[in-house]
Amino acid sequence: MTEGTAPGTNGGGAGTNRISPRRLTILLFGALFAYGLIRITSNVYSYLAERHAFGRDVPASTAWAYEGTSLVAWTMMILLCWFGVRFIRPPRFGWIATIAIHAALALPVSLAHIALMVGLRMFVWWLADSSYSFESPDGSPILYELRKDAATYAELILLIFLMQWLIARHAAPSTPTEASRTLTVSDGSVAHRLPVAEIDHVAAAGNYVEIAWRGRRLLHRATLSAVETELAGAGFVRIHRSRLVRKDAVRRVVTHRSGDFDVELADGEVLRGSRRYRPRIEG
Numbered sequence: 049m050t051e052g053t054a055p056g057t058n059g060g061g062a063g064t065n066r067i068s069p070r071r072l073t074i075l076l077f078g079a080l081f082a083y084g085l086i087r088i089t090s091n092v093y094s095y096l097a098e099r100h101a102f103g104r105d106v107p108a109s110t111a112w113a114y115e116g117t118s119l120v121a122w123t124m125m126i127l128l129c130w131f132g133v134r135f136i137r138p139p140r141f142g143w144i145a146t147i148a149i150h151a152a153l154a155l156p157v158s159l160a161h162i163a164l165m166v167g168l169r170m171f172v173w174w175l176a177d178s179s180y181s182f183e184s185p186d187g188s189p190i191l192y193e194l195r196k197d198a199a200t201y202a203e204l205i206l207l208i209f210l211m212q213w214l215i216a217r218h219a220a221p222s223t224p225t226e227a228s229r230t231l232t233v234s235d236g237s238v239a240h241r242l243p244v245a246e247i248d249h250v251a252a253a254g255n256y257v258e259i260a261w262r263g264r265r266l267l268h269r270a271t272l273s274a275v276e277t278e279l280a281g282a283g284f285v286r287i288h289r290s291r292l293v294r295k296d297a298v299r300r301v302v303t304h305r306s307g308d309f310d311v312e313l314a315d316g317e318v319l320r321g322s323r324r325y326r327p328r329i330e331g
Contacts (some may be wrong), residue, residue, distance in 0.1 A: 069219040076211045077126075083207075084122065088115035113172050121164035122200065125157060126208075129201075133208045150205055158197035162190065229282060231275075233259060233268040240266060244282045248297045248313055250275055252290040263315070285328040287311055287321035293329070301329055 067075075092111045099106050136149050166182050173180035184192035229244040240261075248260040252272040259266045259275075268275070276284065276292055284292045293311055303309040307323030321329060 067218075069215055072218055073211075073215055076214065080126075080207060080211070081123065084119050088119050091115050113169065117168040117172060118161075118165050120168055121161050122204070124164055125161055126204070128160075129157065129204055130208055130212075133205055133212060137209065150202075154198050154201045155194070157201055158194050161197055162193050165193075231259075231278065233266050242266075244279065245294075245296075247279075247284075247294060248315070248317070249291060249293040249319060250279075250284070251292075260317075285325070287319065287325050287329050289322065289325075291319060291321075293319060295329065298329065301326075 092108070092115050095111045095114065096106065096108060132150070132153060136153075137146055141149065166180075169180045169182075182189050186192055230241040231244055231247065233240045233242055242259065242261050246261055250260070250272065251258045253267065256267045256269050257272055257275050259268055272290065272292065276286065279292070283295045285295055287293050287309075293313075297313050299312045299314050301309055301311055301321075303326065307326065309321045309323070309326055309329070311319045311321050311329065313319070
C-alpha cells in the first residue's frame with residue numbers, strides 16, 4: 049500500500065515540536081485580547097483629548113473605567129460570537145446568507161454588550177461610592193453605542209473567522225508530497241518500500257504488475273487498477289490499457305499516423321502508448 053513518511057520530531061507532520069491546535073487557540077485569543085487593550089488605550093487618550101478640547105477635563109481613571117468595562121463586556125461576549133462564526137459560515141451557508149445573518153445578529157449582540165457594559169459600570173461606580181448615569185454626547189446613549197458596536201462586531205467577527213481558519217489549517221494533516229510517498233512492494237520474499245518519485249512505469253503482467261524502478265523490474269501481486277488507485281495524485285497516467293507511466297519521467301512523446309504514440313523516458317527507454325490515452329499524457 050502507499051504510505052507517507054512517519055511523523056518525526058523536527059516539526060513536520062505531527063512532530064513533537066509542532067504547536068498543538070489547543071495552544072494555538074490560546075495564543076490567538078491572547079493576541080485578540082492584547083489587540084483589545086491596544087484599542088482601548090488609544091480610545092482612552094482620544095476620550096481625554098476630546099473632553100479637554102471642550103473644556104471638560106475628566107480624570108484618567110474615569111476614561112479607563114469607561115473603556116475597560118466595554119472591553120470586559122466584549123470579552124464576555126466572545127464565546128457567543130465564536131460559536132456564531134463556527135456555525136454560521138460557508139459551506140453551511142452561502143457567503144451572502146452568512147453576511148446577512150451576521151448583520152442581523154449585530155443588533156441583539158450589541159444590545160447584550162450594552163447591558164453587560166452598563167451593569168459593570170454601575171458596579172464599578174458603586175464601589176467608588178458614586179452612581180453611574182448612562183448617557184452620550186448626542187443625548188441618545190443606546191443609538192450612540194449601537195453605532196459604535198456595529199463596527200466593533202463586524203471587526204470581531206472577521207477576526208474570529210480568521211482565527212478559526214488558521215486553527216483549522218494548522219490542525220489539518222499535511223498531505224504527503226510525491227517525494228515523500230512510498231509504495232510497499234513484495235517481490236518474492238523481499239518487501240521493498242519504493243519512493244513513488246523513483247518509479248518510472250508500471251505494466252500489467254498476468255496476476256502481477258511489473259514495476260520499473262532504478263533500472264530494475266519488480267513483480268508485485270496486484271492489479272494495475274489497484275496500483276493506479278494507490279498512485280493517484282502522484283503524477284502517473286495510463287498510456288495503454290496495460291501500462292502506467294510517471295509523467296515527470298517522460299522526455300518526449302512521438303505520435304504516429306495511426307494515432308498511437310511512443311513515450312521516450314529520461315533513461316532512453318521507449319514505451320508504446322494507445323491513441324485513446326494520448327490526451328492524458330499530453331494534458
